[in-house]
Amino acid sequence: MTAPKKLFIKTYGCQMNVYDSERMAEALGGKGYVETKTADDADMILLNTCHIREKAAEKVYSELGRLKPLKDLKPDLKIGVAGCVAQAEGAEIMRRQPAVDLVVGPQSYHRLPAMEERLRQGQTALDTDFPEEDKFEHLQSRPKAKRAPAAFLTVQEGCDKFCAFCVVPYTRGAEVSRPAMRILQEARDLVERGVREVTLLGQNVNAYHGHDGGLAGLIRALAKVDGLERIRYTTSHPNDMDDDLIAAHGDVPELMPYLHLPVQSGSDRILKRMNRSHTAESYLRLLERIRAARPDIILSGDFIVGFPEETDADFEATMDLVREVKYGYAYSFKYSARPGTPAAERALVDPKVADDRLQQLQALISSHQYEIQRSMVGRDVSVLVERAGRQSGQMLGKSEYLHSVHIEDCTAGIGDIVNVRIVEAKTNSLTARQQ
Numbered sequence: 391m392t393a394p395k396k397l398f399i400k401t402y403g404c405q406m407n408v409y410d411s412e413r414m415a416e417a418l419g420g421k422g423y424v425e426t427k428t429a430d431d432a433d434m435i436l437l438n439t440c441h442i443r444e445k446a447a448e449k450v451y452s453e454l455g456r457l458k459p460l461k462d463l464k465p466d467l468k469i470g471v472a473g474c475v476a477q478a479e480g481a482e483i484m485r486r487q488p489a490v491d492l493v494v495g496p497q498s499y500h501r502l503p504a505m506e507e508r509l510r511q512g513q514t515a516l517d518t519d520f521p522e523e524d525k526f527e528h529l530q531s532r533p534k535a536k537r538a539p540a541a542f543l544t545v546q547e548g549c550d551k552f553c554a555f556c557v558v559p560y561t562r563g564a565e566v567s568r569p570a571m572r573i574l575q576e577a578r579d580l581v582e583r584g585v586r587e588v589t590l591l592g593q594n595v596n597a598y599h600g601h602d603g604g605l606a607g608l609i610r611a612l613a614k615v616d617g618l619e620r621i622r623y624t625t626s627h628p629n630d631m632d633d634d635l636i637a638a639h640g641d642v643p644e645l646m647p648y649l650h651l652p653v654q655s656g657s658d659r660i661l662k663r664m665n666r667s668h669t670a671e672s673y674l675r676l677l678e679r680i681r682a683a684r685p686d687i688i689l690s691g692d693f694i695v696g697f698p699e700e701t702d703a704d705f706e707a708t709m710d711l712v713r714e715v716k717y718g719y720a721y722s723f724k725y726s727a728r729p730g731t732p733a734a735e736r737a738l739v740d741p742k743v744a745d746d747r748l749q750q751l752q753a754l755i756s757s758h759q760y761e762i763q764r765s766m767v768g769r770d771v772s773v774l775v776e777r778a779g780r781q782s783g784q785m786l787g788k789s790e791y792l793h794s795v796h797i798e799d800c801t802a803g804i805g806d807i808v809n810v811r812i813v814e815a816k817t818n819s820l821t822a823r824q825q
């Protein structure tokens with residue numbers, strides 16, 4: 391009986407990379423690999439990379455530089471690069487770092503078992519195709535092992551929006567929706583393994599069209615899966631929030647009252663230059679309709695400051711929009727030019743000005759976030775228990791609003807959904823007592 395080989399996967403970036411890393415580990419599991427938590431005792435190391443921010447590729451090269459000595463010590467060690475930097479850089483990775491044996495893009499990781507076979511024969515393996523075949527059809531069914539009660543589930547990939555700052559349409563390709571039947575089957579498999587909540591993933595998830603009813607149709611079908619109590623989805627584009635999806639927020643109890651809806655800027659001039667195809671006004675009217683359907687919904691957003699030619703007035707328009715919306719969460723970044731994107735060659739805003747704007751924006755967002763956290767004190771919410779806390783009797787989980795909640799003297803177990811009363815608000819979490 392040969393000892394199982396050890397696989398170490400390091401995941402960068404978005405939830406979809408987290409999901410892809412799980413599927414890549416399962417694909418190599420079929421070749422006798424088991425996951426290990428440390429690179430030191432691995433037989434294969436896989437970096438699942440993200441290309442969204444500046445210097446993303448350079449970070450991967452410096453990480454590979456740190457791993458190379460491991461290979462000098464253990465010549466049979468295999469090193470691979472997956473994800474969006476693999477897709478963007480391809481063979482260049484092996485040219486710059488000869489210690490790399492394998493490069494695989496996000497659309498072709500279902501071919502990992504065959505690629506691993508080539509490594510065994512002493513070859514290297516490179517695959518950054520956008521294959522005809524649907525990778526999910528070729529991925530083996532998910533293993534039966536028990537797992538955490540909340541899971542990611544990719545339903546759509548790629549994006550046709552071509553925002554001027556974004557690499558996703560180039561690294562993940564055109565929008566592809568998985569057939570609803572496959573997603574329902576995967577959801578049933580996940581529930582069998584202890585999952586109570588799924589987050590449906592897509593680079594432009596609300597453009598999903600693998601069900602006649604679109605994403606709303608898929609959500610209504612998933613809500614009928616026995617044992618699946620909670621549904622979330624991310625990441626959406628304002629232009630694909632249709633009436634059915636808004637209505638689903640009002641009448642599907644399993645659909646959680648939390649919505650991540652990026653806007654990037656509050657200035658119509660900048661939104662136009664970003665090729666976002668909507669205005670600040672249309673975005674705000676859309677949020678009004680969503681809040682009418684689900685008044686207690688918590689909203690989350692994405693913002694870029696310092697986009698080329700952003701003036702003080704443009705930035706102030708962003709601050710005004712944030713003041714009007716009051717986000718429960720929002721992610722904000724300084725613009726970073728991404729190679730190959732339409733905005734990459736445009737003149738940059740003074741970095742000091744961009745830094746200052748980011749600080750102002752983040753201070754405003756944090757003040758709203760904490761205000762909303764404080765407004766939860768005294769309210770009853772339901773929490774999906776995900777793990778034990780540090781103190782005895784304490785359990786941790788997420789409320790329906792995606793707030794992190796510490797439940798004191800909790801008698802519930804992992805996977806239970808319990809009603810609690812919020813007794814205290816901290817900066818990034820809430821404290822509660824079981825009802």
Ligand code: SF4
Nearest residue numbers: 549551552553556558
């Ligand atoms: S919609 Fe999102 S993923 Fe698509 S191009 Fe724009 S920012 Fe990128």
